[in-house]
Amino acid sequence: xxxxxxxxxxxxxxxxxxxxxxxxxxxxxxxxxxxxxxxxxxxxxxxxxxxxxxxxxxxxxxxxxxxxxxxxxxxxxxxxxxxxxxxxxxxxxxxxxxxxxxxxxxxxxxxxxxxxxxxxxxxxxxxxxxxxxxxxxxxxxxxxxxxxxxxxxxxxxxxxxxxxxxxxxxxxxxxxxxxxxxxxxxxxxxxxxxxxxxxxxxxxxxxxxxxxxxxxxxxxxxxxxxxxxxxxxxxxxxxxxxxxxxxxxxxxxxxxxxxxxxxxxxxxxxxxxxxxxxxxxxxxxxxxxxxxxxxxxxxxxxxxxxxxxxxxxxxxxxxxxxxxxxxxxxxxxxxxxxxxxxxxxxxxxxxxxxxxxxxxxxxxxxxxxxxxxxxxxxxxxxxxxxxxxxxxxxxxxxxxxxxxxxxxxxxxxxxxxxxxxxxxxxxxxxxxxxxxxxxxxxxxxxxxxxxxxxxxxxxxxxxxxxxxxxxxxxxxxxxxxxxxxxxxxxxxxxxxxxxxxx
Numbered sequence: 001x002x003x004x005x006x007x008x009x010x011x012x013x014x015x016x017x018x019x020x021x022x023x024x025x026x027x028x029x030x031x032x033x034x035x036x037x038x039x040x041x042x043x044x045x046x047x048x049x050x051x052x053x054x055x056x057x058x059x060x061x062x063x064x065x066x067x068x069x070x071x072x073x074x075x076x077x078x079x080x081x082x083x084x085x086x087x088x089x090x091x092x093x094x095x096x097x098x099x100x101x102x103x104x105x106x107x108x109x110x111x112x113x114x115x116x117x118x119x120x121x122x123x124x125x126x127x128x129x130x131x132x133x134x135x136x137x138x139x140x141x142x143x144x145x146x147x148x149x150x151x152x153x154x155x156x157x158x159x160x161x162x163x164x165x166x167x168x169x170x171x172x173x174x175x176x177x178x179x180x181x182x183x184x185x186x187x188x189x190x191x192x193x194x195x196x197x198x199x200x201x202x203x204x205x206x207x208x209x210x211x212x213x214x215x216x217x218x219x220x221x222x223x224x225x226x227x228x229x230x231x232x233x234x235x236x237x238x239x240x241x242x243x244x245x246x247x248x249x250x251x252x253x254x255x256x257x258x259x260x261x262x263x264x265x266x267x268x269x270x271x272x273x274x275x276x277x278x279x280x281x282x283x284x285x286x287x288x289x290x291x292x293x294x295x296x297x298x299x300x301x302x303x304x305x306x307x308x309x310x311x312x313x314x315x316x317x318x319x320x321x322x323x324x325x326x327x328x329x330x331x332x333x334x335x336x337x338x339x340x341x342x343x344x345x346x347x348x349x350x351x352x353x354x355x356x357x358x359x360x361x362x363x364x365x366x367x368x369x370x371x372x373x374x375x376x377x378x379x380x381x382x383x384x385x386x387x388x389x390x391x392x393x394x395x396x397x398x399x400x401x402x403x404x405x406x407x408x409x410x411x412x413x414x415x416x417x418x419x420x421x422x423x424x425x426x427x428x429x430x431x432x433x434x435x436x437x438x439x440x441x442x443x444x445x446x447x448x449x450x451x452x453x454x455x456x457x458x459x460x461x462x463x464x465x466x467x468x469x470x471x472x473x474x475x476x477x478x479x480x481x482x483x484x485x486x487x488x489x490x491x492x493x494x495x496x497x498x499x500x501x502x
Contacts, residue, residue, distance in 0.1 A: 012422035016041040022340035026186030032253030050240035060431040061311035070125035081106035097162040110474030115269035120172035307490035322379035324437035332419035446489040
């Protein structure tokens, strides 16, 4: 097993030269024999190319508003569902129908189910389109009062939100069943988790085949479900695959592999709720001052750019990006990556014989989920040009550019980790994951708050690592609430895809 960050990067960067991807036969069958995880080089690089174009930074940034609407629909419905039993409770948002969809799962008062649903909803919105058409969202926004109260106004029509959330819950359950099959015994009998995982894979493949067919129909001008929710990254994937010699089987297995990677986003989101619990009457002060810093940054962004939350606004949020990168550092989406040595090589003076299996751990916090050092300031160091981005409580060095600090941390030995891997098999989901984290932080800071009810461990709840990193009780006692009108920061989620020039 390889834990040191530099050693992990060295091994992963040697894919195709010293090592190759290795998956046990049972798990390879779940992600698919033609998936990006399993395909050998150079075929893997050829199949990966359309995914890189469809899920690249520019393509994913263009979907920011649709992803934000999907995320806000989940958060609003969850808050409404948890508030439904309170005397005099009510509010806008997706409405009673959407809240009713989440009633049972929200009643658990655990943060993990919410975060798993957020991962599912944003993945589907980015790849296959959000529930509401852009016209519907714009009409909803136009009906909202042009005041700060618009921060609490619905942006996703209730019927579409309810249908979207129902579908995301179903796909989330299928994703969980798929992930549940990655542990032994991998025996295909009707009562085993592995058999359930294989059934989930078949159901997902059927859904994804329909999505690709609809994307092709839109491509040819034949409709194919081109109304509400059309125009996700799947459309770009279909365009990029044309003439590239990539089969439908490879595209479908690639989508399943992307979904499998996205399943790990839920625990990473949980770390935000764990470390940023708001305190104080104004909703600020949590997380060692980082919650207040996030809200201050959102106020500055709104003052400078307006209330719209999209790719352009995200470019001006260094504190938000620093917090997102710190969450990834301590809880990487995929904690371990497996390789097989294809020839003898040395690592730190030790000989790794050909045929040995090499397990690479991708985050410096992978062995200390219960002893996190949550310090986003490590991503804000070293750039005087952005020194006006405050680090709370002194924060270890003031402001800075997260991208520059990320490069410096990755090149050095600062425990930056490799949450997206390295080399030829680096994760294609990197732009989407960073977008998800930044949008979640911005939405929470502008219009939500949360608390942990008495009697629960709250942020101190211990984590377990097997079968996957997660809080032991799902981060119990969690209650999400809409921010009071006086504390809400204006937000506008209307509009279609952005023309992003990156």
